[in-house]
Structure formats: structure tokens, C-alpha cells
Amino acid sequence: MITLTQMGQNAKNAEQQLSQLSTIKKNQVLKAMAREVRKSSDAILKANAIDMQDAEKNGVKKVMLDRLKLDDDRIASMADGLEEVAGLADPIGEVLKGWTTETGLDISQVRVPLGVIGMIYEARPNVTVDAAGLTFKSGNAVILRGGKEAIHSNQALVTALRTALKTETIAEDSIQLITDTSHETATALMQLTAYLDVLIPRGSAKFIQMVVQKAKVPVIETGAGNCHVYVDEGADLQMATNIIVNAKTQRPSVCNAMEKLVVNEAVAEELLPMVAKALKPFNVDLRGDERAKSILPDISLATEEDWGTEYNDYIMAIKVVDDLDQAIDHINRYNTKHSEAIITNNYAHSEQFTKEIDAAVVYVNASTRFTDGYEFGFGAEIGISTQKLHARGPMGLNEITSTKYVIRGNGQVRK
């Protein structure tokens, strides 16, 4: 079997060619990948059937089985995704800044690929194709390590992608999949500092923390979202209720879904019954502090653990606060620095909230569900960064690039 070091070397060898491809060529290759995925759908479905059988045999949970399962629609949507990436602007070569120094040097800061990206993720096979498309378009080589449950599906998908690379005379090792699904190999990938420029983990909060602890390669943390909506004194309570229902129930399993409602005591008595009523059809398990419970006696009492928990489910905890300062303190203490919203009509409060809340995305009068590469207009995303280094918030093509300075002179030497 091929060693990780060899895979790293292969990726490095592919890197030079990838970094110099024209946009026309890259888009042509992405379209060829889409065609090849569609053409291979029988093989992909067969491989996926094996994964599904194994997973059922191993008692994998139903929600996980649903993530793993492929069908014609899902394969078509992966292929469509590759064509969409072909339609996105090429980030490489963009000049971010440029100036002339006192000595007449012309300095340009130019966008370049990162180099080799490691992706480590859990069950969903579509991540394989999404990640390969985005890393290819941005001129990067990628080494993929998907979940062991999806290994046959991932192999079939990567075979299709590599066939397209070969047909288009692009180094096949631009896209490599680790087929050894042992934990040892995963750990070795996280420590492959000689070849990887960055490691992007996707999965549960627990999984990502495990990667952060073990990795020596720089990691971009993605994901966990314990998102709050704060309703201020004087807010439009109907707007607040609409936003809360949307943020909580439109897709509760995702990281930008709302988990906590923080309410100013001045509006709690009017708002909370409105919210409880609006959430009723969704069977949301409501929990609250003493003050919330005094208004909604049927809800259960929230524990300290609730405030820090990302439920990813039809559960919401409610905290009543005296004022904006208390709301900000509470949110900055318990949030995961993902997405936080204030519903207000007070200008000074909107300014204070957006400045003082520490999160990737801070909203005034809108649902937290908009933290998303497509909604931002990036066209696609490779994840949502909740750390502060390199990229913060939805990561599109620009966020998986680096820069270099190009300096043109006419003989300058330093005095």
C-alpha cells in the first residue's frame, strides 16, 4: 500500500502544475469531472450499497445512514456542484494590493494557491466531491480522508474524478484519497507537516477538537455553533418571533441554527408567549432560567450545561436579562464564536452589539441561518471557520488561498 509520505510527495509534485493552470483549463477539467461522475453513477451506487450494508450491519444510527446514502438525485447534485464551481470566478492571480515604494519598487500582493490541503471528515460522501472541486479550482492539491463508513463510496467517487484528471492530462495525484481508514493513519495525516499546508476537519465539535489536539499541521477549525438571538427592549416582537422560528426550526441540525434565546426583561412577558405559540407546531423542547419559567410555567428549568450546549435539535433554552450589557456578557461567555443576532430598533444598541460580540458573524434584525457560503454569494463553501486565524466565517474559494508579494525593480539595493 502507498505510504502517506509518498502521497504527500505525489501531492507536492502535482502542486506546481496545478498552480500554473489557466482558468479556462481548470473549468474544462471541472466539467469533465462532472461528466465522469454522472457516467460512473452505476459504479458509485454499487459501492454505496456496500457501505450501506456494512453500516446497517454495524448498527450505525439512522441519521448517519441518511447522510451516507447516495441516490441518482444526490449524484446528479454532486455533478451539478462541480459545474457550479467551474462557473465561479478564479481567485488565483487576483492582486489584493499594489503600491510603489519611495525607492521605486513596484510591490503587488498576488493571490496564489495554498499548496496541499488535507481534508478529514466524517460520513457524507458529497464532501469528497465538493472539497475536490473547490481545492482544484483554487489551484491546490488535496489529500482526502473520509469516514470509514463511506470508504467504498469515496473510492468510487475519487476514481471518477481522477479519470477526468487523466483524460485532461492533469496530474491524477492532484486528488488523492487515503484508503487506509485506521486511526493511526488519520493521526499521521494530521502530523504530515512536511507536505500539508493546512488541514481542514469537518464533522462534529468533538471530532474537530480531537483533530486540533492531535494535529501538528495548521488546522482551520470549522463548525460548532451555539448561536444566540437577543431580543432587545423596544424590538419589533413580530419580527423577532419570525426570526426566532426561522433560526430555530428551518434546519435545526446545522451549525448556524439558533440554540439560545436571550430576552430583555422589558419585553419577556409579551414575547415569550408569542414565541412559545409560534414554535408549538415544531414541538420544540423549551427550557429556561427562573424568570423565563415564571412566564412560561410549562417549560423545564435550564441547567448550567444547557447554556454551553449546541443541541442541533428541536430544543431551545431561554435566558432573561436585565439589559444589553448582561446579554452581551452572557453571549460572549457561552457562544462558540459562530453567529449571533440582536433584534432591536435602538441604533446605539445595534452598534454596541455588533462591536462587542465576539463571533464570526454578528447580525442585526436577521436570522442566523444566513451564515453560509451560498447565502453570502461565495457560490460554494468548504466550511465555516470559527477560529480567528486565516479565515473567519464562511470559507469560499478565496479562503483556501494564500498570497505572495511580487516586487519589480530596476536595480534597487538597500541603503
Next chain:
Amino acid sequence: MITLTQMGQNAKNAEQQLSQLSTIKKNQVLKAMAREVRKSSDAILKANAIDMQDAEKNGVKKVMLDRLKLDDDRIASMADGLEEVAGLADPIGEVLKGWTTETGLDISQVRVPLGVIGMIYEARPNVTVDAAGLTFKSGNAVILRGGKEAIHSNQALVTALRTALKTETIAEDSIQLITDTSHETATALMQLTAYLDVLIPRGSAKFIQMVVQKAKVPVIETGAGNCHVYVDEGADLQMATNIIVNAKTQRPSVCNAMEKLVVNEAVAEELLPMVAKALKPFNVDLRGDERAKSILPDISLATEEDWGTEYNDYIMAIKVVDDLDQAIDHINRYNTKHSEAIITNNYAHSEQFTKEIDAAVVYVNASTRFTDGYEFGFGAEIGISTQKLHARGPMGLNEITSTKYVIRGNGQVRK
């Protein structure tokens, strides 16, 4: 003694105040720090005398002693540095991008502080003051861990800085120094993921690699520079010679100094004697491959080890190549991705070199010595990043910040 966790907590507590300071206030504090450093010069010199005595007793090398030593001029120059930082533009609050989405959300990407920065460095006490000034101006808290040789000097300097903070009613723990100089504490700092947003090591290549291996906090690698100058066929050989002399000898101990000369064989016979003659007054130890030695018989033969070594000294190795492709292959193989130059008058070659060389800064017809925050016009630098994540090349104030998205809506929910 205070624990690292407590220091981390203290820094986090200071972070909120720091992130909200006005530019006027920050500049006022920086000027107060400068005054306090000047006022404390007796105490600083006394503390430094103890460090110097200890270092001499412990047989510390002369070059290190010179780095450690403070005098009135050096203290004045640290204070001047703080005033210069006060004069720089404040990066916080800058809007990097802004747009309106189809649903009418106004999205702004705003520059914010990183949060808490860890600095770990070797002997020079001026790094203490430089780092404190830059991290303060960019709204970050900092935890400093300098070399044990400089501990008394660093304590005296940090006492002065914190006195200024206190006078200005800024949380003193915005700037903290670790006084326990054990390796265990240094390692614990590198792994303080709960409190540090980034760790910036400064020192030798070996020191930085040690930090990368041990750290769990994200690291920005700085420093090592095995820089090349390639002289192309048809280049202006007098310009090439001037640039080589400058890049090699103007300050050979620094990371942007040239270490290797790569020459096209078409000009080697004419160029190498010119270079040897021009370097003669500097007693540069020249080494070369077979072809270089056949032109300059007195030089020694370079070994494989030479090609990958950063000398930081009056030593230079010479490689003769057939063409530009061979030069690019050689440089991309052995360089440390710092600064690389081509001397040419061929347009296509200048384009190929700047596109294909993988380095933080790529030059045409200029000395590699310009890779520097001051020369770039950043006003100051906290180091030169040789990695591709977050920041690449000279790091000024902008490079020690993060961003957040602020989204203003009027009730939008996701469909």
C-alpha cells in the same frame, strides 16, 4: 507564583476593553509607555547589567551578548519605536469588503483584533517592547515569554509598560510577561489553546521548528531565509553584481540576506569573476558546484548540505544552471520560501520566475534585503512569515488582526 491558566484568564479579561479602545486613547497610551520606558532607564540598565553578568558567567557567546546588551541609545530607540507605532494607522475597524445580498442584507467584513497573542522569543530584550507596542495598537492582549538570559531586562521593561497602562486606566494584564523561564512552562504556553488565539515564535530556524512541533496553539512561523539570486542570460551584469554585493554583505546575519547565487551558464564566465572581485573586500567564503569552480578555481566545492543551509554569515554558494527551468527547480527545491530574486532583462523570464517561484516575496532586479516591514511601508513589523496561512511575508499591524462579518437586515429569514 501565578499560573499560566490564570495569566490566560487575565489576558481574556483584558481583551474586551482593548478591543473597544479608540485610536486616540491607544496612541495616548503608547506615548505614555514611551515616556515610562525613558523614565525607567536606570532601572532597566541595572536589570540588564545582572543579565549580562549572568550571561558572561555562563559563557554565553559574544554575538549573543551583543544582542542582550542595552545602553542609553538602545533604550531610547525602544521608546522611539513605541511613538512610531502611535503614529501608524489603526487597523481596527477597517472595512475590507462590503456588499448587499439579493435579500437586502448589508454585509461588511470588518477588521477586529485577534484576541490574545503569545510571543515566544530568544535573547533580544527589544522584542519585548516592539511586540507589546504592536499588539497593543492592534487591540490584542499579549503574553510574552522571552529568553531566560534576558529575564531581568524583560521584567524591568514590562514593569515600565504596565506602569503606563495603569496610569492610563488600561487593564495592566494587557501585557504580561512569564517570569518562570523553565522549558515546561514554555511548552505549556505553546499548548494554552483555551486562551491563546495565536503563537508567534521569533528566533533561530531550529527554535521555530521546535515550537511548531510542540505547539497546539496555531503558530505563525517566522524567519528562516535561504535566499537565492538568479542571474539570467542577457542580464545587466553590473546591476547583478551590485545587487549580489548588497544582498550578501549589507547585513549577512539577517533572514533576508542572500545565501546562494544561481547563474545561467551563458553569463557565468563573465559574471563570476566580477562577483568574486566585488566581494573580495568582505572576505566572503565562496563555495560552488563543479562548473562554478572551473571558472573560479580558488573556491571550495559546495556539498549537498550547502544548498539547503542558511549561513547568516559571510559565506555564499554558487550554482551554475543550463537555463531558467533548472534555476527555478533548484530554488523551489532548496529555498525556505522567504525571498528570491531574478536579475534579467527578458520579459517572459521575469513573468515565469515570479509565477513559478514559491516564496513569500519574489523580486525582479532588486535586492532580497527589501523584505522588511519598514521597507514595505508598514512602519514596523512583528516578524516575517514564511508560511502560507493567515499572513505571508512581512507582518505589520494588519497581519496581527482578524475580521468579523457584520450583517444589517430588516427582518430577513432564510427561505
